[in-house]
Amino acid sequence: MRGGNMQGMMKQMKKMQKEMTQAQKALNEQEFTGTASDDAVVVKFSGDKQMRDIVIKPEAIDPDDPDMLQDLIIMAVNAALKNVDQETERKMGKYTRGIPGM
Helix, strand or coil, X not given: XXXXXXXXXXXXXXXXXXXXXXXHHHHHHCEEEEEECCCCEEEEEECCCCEEEEEXXXXXXXXXXXXXXXXXXXXXXXXXXXXXXXXXXXXXXXXXXXXXXX
């Protein structure tokens, strides 16, 4: 009886691991956008937090105020990464809840 329970548990674990891998792959292939100041800066990231694109409108480039452009880039990047984190929690949280260290 106990051996059957162990086999069933191992089968469930393998199934869950496969689902987790598929969910992570799908998440990594998703695109996440962050914007700042009416789309003056737009960045795009993959789900594994790799920047794929950045678009900076010409009006955001003020040679007399480089700090403003830097701030806009930071805001857009942080917004995109927050979107990645929220979607990661939404999709992967069910697998990691209750597991210490996850």
